[in-house]
Amino acid sequence: MKNTARLVLKNSFKPSCRSFSTCQMQQGIWAGVNYAPLDAIKQLTISFNQDTAPNKILLGEGVYRTNEGKPKTLPSVREAEKIIFEKGLDHEYPPVTGVVDFCKATQKFAFGENSDRIATVQSISGTGSLCLAACYIKKFLPADTKVYFPNPTWVNHFNIFRAQGFTDDRIPTYRYFDKKTNGMDVQGALEDIKNAPAKSVILLHACAHNPTGVDPTMDTWKKISDICKEKQHYVLFDSAYQAFASGDANTDAQSFRLFVKEGHQIMLCQSYAKNFGLYGQRIGAFNVVTENAEEKKNVESQLGIIIRTQYSNPPLHGARLVTTVLNTPELKAQWEKDVKELADRIKLMRAKLVEELKKVGSTRDWSHITNQIGMFAFSGLNEQQVTKLKEEYHIYMTKDGRISISGLNTNNVATVAKAMHEVTKN
Ligand SMILES: Cc1ncc(COP(=O)(O)O)c(C=O)c1O
Structure with missing residues (x-):
């Protein structure tokens, strides 16, 4: 408010600059914008x-x-680049919700198979997927819904949700890391998730928890799943390291696949930055498991509306690279070797x-x-x-x-x- 008032004042009393050198001397109309250091x-x-x-x-x-x-750069990705180049593809807009073959491939990669009850849209890597999740939660869950993050968590989780208007009381944390053992505070996490108001959103790192590197055991995952079910919590998985953690894509998907098997209609954010080395291509996906094909269609359509207003259509190249690797058996086999090496x-x-x-x-x-x-x-x-x-x-x-x-x-x-x-x- 204060800044806006100052901006208006400057705007009305200062003559506008005609050249860069005079702008340097005077205070400009943007002088009320403070410097913001990066994280x-x-x-x-x-x-x-x-x-x-x-x-x-x-x-x-x-x-x-x-x-x-x-x-x-992974050898499998280099090969995919050549294949794509040789195809001489055009640069038309892809569908708003993403390259169709990519959406099918990424869903199969995450869940082990395609399903007509999983809504999947392409995203701007993992960060963009979390942004879609935040928008979706804001739009479709009650306005007092709290989103619980582990303590500690990747610092951008807070920033992303704050940017969507979540006030700090709506993004609390649950205990996660035990400084005494440098391991997981299992008891603390279970207690806090249990004590969260019913129908909260619980964010879980699918594997290779950032920043601690500490993951729940399968036994603990099952306990978290049971409590989330009992409390009717919504579960949001952040999967930024599938295959990068253990070297095997199926092993690193065990956490969220268990939740799906247990009947949770999870939300899942995927990133291909680390596991495919595609940091700069900004390729990922956002998935919502629903009850049936009708719900899937509805959820996908709503995600399309969110995407359309934010960036209209996702970029093509990263989607083509991931699809080519995942859908070409020899390249998939090569990628499995590549990621294991990492x-x-x-x-x-x-x-x-x-x-x-x-x-x-x-x-x-x-x-x-x-x-x-x-x-x-x-x-x-x-x-x-x-x-x-x-x-x-x-x-x-x-x-x-x-x-x-x-x-x-x-x-x-x-x-x-x-x-x-x-x-x-x-
Ligand atoms: C836990 C977690 N989530 C999401 C991301 C998103 O990464 P990107 O947007 O580069 O895919 C990262 C990256 O460091 C991460 O560690």
Whole structure:
């Protein structure tokens, strides 16, 4: 309100600028717009890029790097690119709800089979899928519905829902991580989900929980499912790492497939950023399991309305790449090898880090690093130790002690372990 008033005032009293140089001298009509720093993870990369130390190491953003510290394009995706190029396809608008073959392929990839009661629309990667989920929940669930996130969670979950108008009292958290054990607070999570008002939305990370790398066991998933059923909660799964966590797509889908088997009509957000290495193509999907084909049609039509007002149609290329890989048996087999290679390197680096910590004399229990799964390790380092790592050793990670394991490689893992030991001994 204050800003708007200031903007109006400036607009009415200042003459408009005629050239760039005069604009620089005067306050412009947008002077009421404050600078907004990016979130902590993006900010960390900026600080890292500004650091001139030659030996600096970035363990921040969740992007895969090879052992040489380079981005990786999967061989299966490279092959798909050639096939698509040779087809000489046009660049017409795809349907509002997405490339039809992609929607079928992504549904099968997630749920193991196609179903005439699952509404599936293409999305702008995982973030866009969560935006659709937030819009859909806002539009079709009562205005006081609360959406529960695990504590901690991927920080953008809060931002996405806030951007759709969810006030902070509508996006509370349930206990998830136990700092004492560096594992899951099973009891706390179950209690909080049980105590949430009936018909709340419970957001669950399908696998490779970000930022902790701690996932429920199948036994715990079943307990969560039972409580959600008892409380008639709506369940929203965020699946940003299917196959990237364990190396196998079916294993990483076990959580939400169990919920479907148990009769939940879940919502599922998918991303192909990490598991296909398609970060910049912004390809994903949003799925809603419904009761029957009629409901599916209705839900899909409503998602189409949301999409039409936001970006009208999704982009083509990422959808074509994923569809080509998933629908071409040889490429699918190649992709299975490709993604396993990524998951295996992450697992190897977890083991190496613990091995090197022992080698340099750390007597702490670091077993949680190998017990956790996926892109991130929640190291247990506190903010002071993280700051020391940055200032004295030029090693960058988020303040909560989250390490992006893919930033480790055989050239830097010993250096990181030594520094971690230095900041944690006493
Ligand atoms: C838990 C979780 N959800 C969703 C996303 C969305 O990623 P993208 O929009 O790049 O697909 C990420 C990415 O880091 C994530 O970790």
